[in-house]
Amino acid sequence: MTHSSAHRSWRDALVVYRQAPVIAMLFLGFSAGLPFLLVFSTLTAWLRDVNVEVAAIGFFSWVGILYSIKFFWAPVVDRLPLPLLTSALGQRRGWMLLAQVTIATGLVGLAHTNPLDGLAAVAGFALLVAFGSATQDIVIDAFRIESAAEEVQAAMASTYIIGYRGGLLAAGAGALYIAALASWYWAYLAMAALVGVGMLTVLMRPEPQRSSLGVQLAHEPRVRAFLRTSRGQPRAWRHLAAWTIGAVVCPFTDFFARHGRKALWLLVFVGIYRISDLAMAAMANPLYIDLGFTLAEIANVTKLFGIAMSITGGILGGVLVVRYGIGPMLVAGALIVALTNLLFAALAVIGDQIPMLIVTIIGDNLANGLASTVFIAFLSSLTSRAYTATQYALFSSLMTLPGKFIGGFSGLVVASQGYMVFFIVASLLGLPAVWLAWRISRDRSLVPANEPATGQAKG
Helix, strand or coil: CCCHHHCCCHHHHHHHHHCHHHHHHHHHHHHHHHHHHHCCHHHHHHHHHCCCCHHHHHHHHHHHHHHHCHHHCHHHHHHCCCCCHHHHHCHHHHHHHHHHHHHHHHHHHHHCCCCCCCHHHHHHHHHHHHHHHHHHHHHHHHHHHHHCCHHHHHHHHHHHHHHHHHHHHHHHHHHHHHHHHCCHHHHHHHHHHHCHHHHHHHHHCCCCCCCCHHHHHHCCHHHHHHHHHCCCCCHHHHHHHHHHHHHHHHHHHHHHHHHCCHHHHHHHHHHHCCHHHHHHHHHHHHHHHHHCCCHHHHHHHHHHHHHHHHHHHHHHHHHHHHHHCHHHHHHHHHHHHHHHHHHHHHHHHHCCCHHHHHHHHHHHHHHHHHHHHHHHHHHHHHCCCCCHHHHHHHHHHHHHHHHHHHHCCHHHHHHHHCHHHHHHHHHHCCHHHHHHHHHHHCCCCCCCCCCCCCCCCCC
16 A cells, blocks of 8 residues: 555544543543642742742752653553552553552642641652652553554544643642632642542543463563573562563563664654753743743743643644654654744744744644654554553653753853854754654654554554
């Protein structure tokens, strides 16, 4: 079949959003987005509102480290069964419910803590929420990949992003409104109650079909080889070592075995695909402020147009992947992210003009929403369904680290060269990703041609 004949109709591309697994990701996305701001900007707003010292507030940014190192405990989440929960709900749903209970517990603890009297307790509960949130992210990614076929992954990523934005809105603007009308106590209790959205979704959706841990380990050549050579050793030690090989070593060796020499290029690509927008992110708000936009203008434009365009971009990305396939859209996503960074350079030249700010926000959020959806679908296609949690956690961590590291030097570039030069440089940083996306899109072993769906997704 030629590539052009593989294109599906627009109607078929849109119908995918009616499938149950796709709709479920809307609510799980909300559950994933809800706790994020509650341990970051919303929490720091609360601490400053009650006159906690700014120097102390700064240390709370370290809570975010848990999100960047989640791949360390992803193998445990991927393979370790939980007492009672796994037998009752399954591996994925059991861990997801435990993570959500952890988040709710941390939020209730925060609600009952006075920052002025127990700042250490606030930090402890914030870490608990972040740990539960990062763990939930691991499980949701695995649940999403295992719940439907590859041709549905982009649509699921799209509804996930929409739900995630809704969670951010609830934890950001929603919590602030409740705190203003009532108190921070009721704000955090309300957020704890909203964790129930994810819990209900877990209870209503079926567990994805996957082989049992024993069956998976039995098919691992490295595990079988170890068991053969370790006969005579204590039984408990052999089982623990076999589990460690299967849960920790095999996910990484599997990726390199499947892709060979291409594996290193794929990891480089994962690391640089979003480097352009992540490197410039820290300088967007300083640019607005230095140009003379008021905080109210920035908030109104970014909320009204930013969120709407991010959602639109996510939906558009899901439809276009179903219509044209991952390969072409992977190139398009990398290209438009790099190009829309030039809008910030133009804004830096034009200055305090609301219409140009609106155009910049629309372009940036539309591009990021589309590119994020396409890239999540691509990462899902790279992930082996035998090791979904571990491999995807590695990909998602690698995806953000280079851009965040380079972004740390963004202020130095702005201070020495100015905003216009900085955003042009940030745009140029995206060109290697465009080239690699083009090369990868031509490799049918990595990005197969888009074929019409042969069956419906599960459930």
